[in-house]
Amino acid sequence: MVVLGIETSCDDTAASVVRREGDGGCKILSDEVWTDHGDHAAFGGVVPEIAARSHVERLDVTIEKAIGASGLSFDDIDAIAATAGPGLVGGVMVGLTTAKAICLAHSKPLLAINHLEGHALSARMTEAAGFPYLLLLISGGHTQLIWVAGLADYRRLGTTIDDAAGEAFDKTAKLLGLGQPGGPRIEAAAVTGRADRYDFPKPLARRAGCDFSFSGLKTAVREAAQSMAAPSQTDIADIAASFQFAAARHLAQRTERAMEMAPAKDEPRRLVIAGGVAANSVIKSMLSSVCECNGWTLIAPPPKYCTDNGAMIAWAGAERLAAGMAPPITEALSLAPRARWPLAPPPEGAEIGGGRKGPKA
Ligand code: KG4
Ligand code: ZN
Numbered sequence: 001m002v003v004l005g006i007e008t009s010c011d012d013t014a015a016s017v018v019r020r021e022g023d024g025g026c027k028i029l030s031d032e033v034w035t036d037h038g039d040h041a042a043f044g045g046v047v048p049e050i051a052a053r054s055h056v057e058r059l060d061v062t063i064e065k066a067i068g069a070s071g072l073s074f075d076d077i078d079a080i081a082a083t084a085g086p087g088l089v090g091g092v093m094v095g096l097t098t099a100k101a102i103c104l105a106h107s108k109p110l111l112a113i114n115h116l117e118g119h120a121l122s123a124r125m126t127e128a129a130g131f132p133y134l135l136l137l138i139s140g141g142h143t144q145l146i147w148v149a150g151l152a153d154y155r156r157l158g159t160t161i162d163d164a165a166g167e168a169f170d171k172t173a174k175l176l177g178l179g180q181p182g183g184p185r186i187e188a189a190a191v192t193g194r195a196d197r198y199d200f201p202k203p204l205a206r207r208a209g210c211d212f213s214f215s216g217l218k219t220a221v222r223e224a225a226q227s228m229a230a231p232s233q234t235d236i237a238d239i240a241a242s243f244q245f246a247a248a249r250h251l252a253q254r255t256e257r258a259m260e261m262a263p264a265k266d267e268p269r270r271l272v273i274a275g276g277v278a279a280n281s282v283i284k285s286m287l288s289s290v291c292e293c294n295g296w297t298l299i300a301p302p303p304k305y306c307t308d309n310g311a312m313i314a315w316a317g318a319e320r321l322a323a324g325m326a327p328p329i330t331e332a333l334s335l336a337p338r339a340r341w342p343l344a345p346p347p348e349g350a351e352i353g354g355g356r357k358g359p360k361a
Helices: 048-070 089-106 115-126 165-175 182-190 215-226 233-261 281-294 310-322 329-333
Strands: 002-007 013-020 026-034 079-085 110-114 133-138 143-150 153-159 270-274 297-299
Touching (some): 002 089, 002 115, 013 048, 026 048, 026 115, 026 310, 048 089, 079 089, 079 310, 089 110, 110 310, 115 133, 115 143, 115 270, 133 233, 143 233, 153 233, 165 182, 165 233, 182 233, 182 281, 233 281, 270 281
Parallel strands (some): 002 079
Antiparallel strands (some): 002 013, 013 026, 133 143
């Protein structure tokens, strides 16, 4: 089963061809991502209109490259999968409309994919991540703990009540003058810094459950940075390292709570991480310790499949296609792009968390 995947929900224009083997394995035949953060740099974050226009200019070339690199032609492709939300709606519209046009022209099924499902299933492309598993989804727009019982069977255990983890990294980087995208720059700056110089807060330490909060951390970082007239490179490195440590500790502590709340207690107990922030090595190593202490296995996809990519969208499409979930073409063609689209319903009685204020939302 061969699927072309298209991803345009934020600033990356991505297309990929993947094959789902008969045994459920995945072969990524091509994976093209056009990332150009330069266009947005002057504005200090992703500008929706700039992103949408650049998707219009680049998507056809990116798809052509993905098909070419796969060594296949449109005739060999069984279906097209495209991100239909959540995300910057202008960009989602470009990707979904392009996918609809290709489906019409080539008479192929269309799978409208929830971007978060793409992240949720991404580890299954490269790792032995059988269902069920606990998913820690940490990206620029979302921070959630989800119980993944099976394909299309997701239950939310926790979410952020304010900022997303990636948003906190991006805002901290902006504050420290490190530029965007913030996550990798904070990680690089923190290498030479002292993580114990600042004792940043432990958010929601006394609150039950496994929700997250990053806004207090952000304020503490701002106060630390503004307490100095002209922070030196060492000061910046120390703040970056202390912030990264506090963010990692918060993610690890809440994940440990979710392990206690996870419905299935049977072996094997797997924690899968996904989303751009899952590329962070300090976060990964702290989660790895939590897993070790609690008898869980950490499954982390390679960093290039943690950040946004077309392969995860193609793969989610392939999994759905294999499960017979492709809708009739008339239904698929009438699907609208969605700026908001929760992957899993909140637990009963829980408030709907935030984390949707950033550029990635
Ligand atoms: O999953 P993603 O590519 O896009 C969304 O769907 O949001 O995640 C992007 C986010 C950005 O906030 C970026 O700063 C963060 O992931 N990120 C990182 C790292 N690499 C990317 N955060 C921390 N450490 C990293 N190495
Ligand atoms: Zn994403």
